[in-house]
Amino acid sequence: MCSLRDRSPDGSRFKVQGSFEAVIGLEIHAQLLTASKIFCGCSAAFGGAPNTHVCPVCLGLPGALPVLNRAAVDDAIRAALALGCAIHETSIFARKNYFYPDLPKGYQISQYEQPFATGGLMAGVRITRVHMEEDAGKSLHEGFADSDRTTYVDFNRSGVPLIEIVTEPDLRSAADAAEFFSRLRSVLVWLGVNDGNMEEGSLRCDANVSVRRAGERTLGTKAEVKNLNSFRFLQKALEHEIERQIELVSGGGRVVQETRLWDAAAGRTVSMRSKEEAHDYRYFPDPDLPPVVVDAVRIADIQSTMPELPDARRRRLVEQYGLPEYDAGQLTQSRGIAEYFEAVVAAGAPPKIAGNWIMGELARKLKEQAADVMSSPVTADRLAGLIALIEKGTISGSMAKDVFEKMYATDRTAAAIVEAEGLAQIDDDAQIAKLIGDVVAANADAVAQYRAGKASTFGFFVGQVMKAAGGKANPKRVNELLKKALGSG
Ligand SMILES: [Zn+2]
Numbered sequence: 001m002c003s004l005r006d007r008s009p010d011g012s013r014f015k016v017q018g019s020f021e022a023v024i025g026l027e028i029h030a031q032l033l034t035a036s037k038i039f040c041g042c043s044a045a046f047g048g049a050p051n052t053h054v055c056p057v058c059l060g061l062p063g064a065l066p067v068l069n070r071a072a073v074d075d076a077i078r079a080a081l082a083l084g085c086a087i088h089e090t091s092i093f094a095r096k097n098y099f100y101p102d103l104p105k106g107y108q109i110s111q112y113e114q115p116f117a118t119g120g121l122m123a124g125v126r127i128t129r130v131h132m133e134e135d136a137g138k139s140l141h142e143g144f145a146d147s148d149r150t151t152y153v154d155f156n157r158s159g160v161p162l163i164e165i166v167t168e169p170d171l172r173s174a175a176d177a178a179e180f181f182s183r184l185r186s187v188l189v190w191l192g193v194n195d196g197n198m199e200e201g202s203l204r205c206d207a208n209v210s211v212r213r214a215g216e217r218t219l220g221t222k223a224e225v226k227n228l229n230s231f232r233f234l235q236k237a238l239e240h241e242i243e244r245q246i247e248l249v250s251g252g253g254r255v256v257q258e259t260r261l262w263d264a265a266a267g268r269t270v271s272m273r274s275k276e277e278a279h280d281y282r283y284f285p286d287p288d289l290p291p292v293v294v295d296a297v298r299i300a301d302i303q304s305t306m307p308e309l310p311d312a313r314r315r316r317l318v319e320q321y322g323l324p325e326y327d328a329g330q331l332t333q334s335r336g337i338a339e340y341f342e343a344v345v346a347a348g349a350p351p352k353i354a355g356n357w358i359m360g361e362l363a364r365k366l367k368e369q370a371a372d373v374m375s376s377p378v379t380a381d382r383l384a385g386l387i388a389l390i391e392k393g394t395i396s397g398s399m400a401k402d403v404f405e406k407m408y409a410t411d412r413t414a415a416a417i418v419e420a421e422g423l424a425q426i427d428d429d430a431q432i433a434k435l436i437g438d439v440v441a442a443n444a445d446a447v448a449q450y451r452a453g454k455a456s457t458f459g460f461f462v463g464q465v466m467k468a469a470g471g472k473a474n475p476k477r478v479n480e481l482l483k484k485a486l487g488s489g
């Protein structure tokens with residue numbers, strides 16, 4: 001079996017494993033970052049003691065009526081626009097009926113026949129639909145053995161707004177699927193509609209996977225793989241599932257349509273249940289909710305407030321600032337980084353140097369502190385201030401790294417640190433000449449040796465002058481003035 005990363009000879013995205021091809025579509029659930037839930041006024045914030053963000057609506061008590069949260073619709077519009085979808089003027093909330101302890105109403109309010117938006121495209125993958133729905137509560141299990149297992153239900157998550165994004169089966173490898181999901185995540189976070197936190201479950205991905213013999217047009221039977229709460233798990237789970245299906249089909253077996261879970265500890269997917277068909281859910285329009293109506297004016301209003309998206313921003317950074325593609329890619333990893341970069345440049349720093357500091361020292365520090373660039377104690381203005389001191393030759397590049405550390409730790413400007421600690425380079429020729437004069441006078445023997453042709457003595461003089469200057473003399477000027485003083489300049 002050849003590697004999953006193999007490309008076809010024509011270099012297309014069509015990937016073949018042995019004589020098989022994998023076909024993958026994703027279903028992504030993203031919690032919207034609204035203050036309140038989708039159909040009630042309860043807080044949608046993550047965390048909080050169990051069952052403290054609840055009311056009759058999100059607990060599904062009889063007679064409680066849902067009222068749609070306008071902010072959730074606005075977020076859904078933003079996401080749908082960014083994914084290039086057509087937003088339908090009218091969409092319908094439907095009840096998806098099934099029983100589960102974390103779903104007290106016995107149905108989830110979702111959208112089915114008339115979804116919110118359809119027909120998008122991102123990174124070469126077609127987006128089938130984007131629809132709105134409510135999240136379910138969360139079951140928490142304690143204990144492992146059946147005899148001592150207890151399950152609790154927390155309804156804080158019940159009714160948190162979600163969008164479900166469904167792609168066409170356009171992905172052909174586990175690596176492509178992981179890369180696409182990563183791009184989708186960065187777009188949603190960039191828009192401010194989702195926090196991208198996969199560990200807390202506010203962004204979740206399921207994958208539909210099937211395999212077929214290369215060249216075949218019809219789709220094979222697919223399995224749905226759930227529980228893919230990191231990019232690494234997504235990729236590993238899909239690699240495993242593709243391999244499992246190929247082995248099954250090669251051996252004359254058949255793939256069963258089912259839902260499988262990724263067991264990270266065992267490194268394999270395991271069967272969870274046979275896959276429901278849509279008709280199992282008995283969808284019907286929710287009689288408690290009127291159709292969602294989104295008119296063209298509202299869409300245009302939101303369109304006018306949409307931020308420049310990552311791809312467009314990356315291209316602009318290359319064109320406007322002459323940055324290399326790689327740098328522009330790194331500096332558009334998040335909207336915060338991109339804005340920070342442009343603020344540093346606006347404050348007067350040369351773009352390439354500003355980018356190097358952000359990708360180097362600042363990124364290292366933020367990672368070390370698990371901090372966000374927006375909360376960096378070294379603000380964009382202050383980083384520009386530090387860069388200005390290097391550009392002027394007040395401090396050396398290596399000294400600047402120490403100053404940066406102190407800026408990060410102490411909430412002071414670079415200029416204040418340089419002044420308070422006397423770090424400024426001695427740049428003044430008269431001062432340097434005085435230091436050189438002292439060194440020359442104190443080392444008559446070495447001077448004689450040097451003048452007799454022993455050139456290696458020069459390094460000794462540089463060392464002595466730098467030592468006398470406490471390491472702060474401008475090395476270039478020291479060299480030049482020394483040569484002059486020793487009579488070889
Ligand atoms: Zn509620």
